[in-house]
Amino acid sequence: MVLDSNNHSVFSMYYHLVLVVKYRRKVINDTISNYSKEMFERIGEKYNISLVEWNHDIDHVHILFKAHPNTELSKFINAYKSASSRRIKKDFPQVKKELWKEMFWSRSFCLLTTGDSPIDVVKKYIENQGMK
DSSP: OOOEEOSSOEEOOEEEEEEEBGGGOOOOOHHHHHHHHHHHHHHHHHTTEEEEEEEEOSSEEEEEEEEOTTOOHHHHHHHHHHHHHHHHHHHOHHHHHHOOSSOSBOSOOEEEEOTTSOHHHHHHHHHTTTOO
C-alpha cells in the first residue's frame, strides 16, 4: 500500500463522490463531463485533493479522489458545485433550457469512504458507469 504524507502525518484517504444533476435532467455528455472534470482538478488543487478516476452517465458523475486529513470536504464540494454550476450554465447555454433554476447540481450529494475496498475495485466500478 502506498501512503501519502505531509509534515505531521501519513495517510491514505480515498473518497467516492456521486453528484447528480438537478431534477435528474439528462444533460451530461462527454464534453460537459470533461469540462466538469477539468474544473474539479483545478479547484481540487486548492484543497489538497487529487482526482483518481472520473466517469459520467447522462444525469450524474462518479468521482474517485484522494484528500489530505486537513481537507474540509464539505467546503470543497460546495465550492466545486457552485463554480461548476455557474460555468456550465454560462458556457453551455443548451443546458439552461433543461434547468429552469440557477443550480446545475442537485443540492444533495453522496460521499463514501472507500473503506477496506481495494482502490482498483472502486476504480473499475467508476470506469464502467454509463455503459449499457
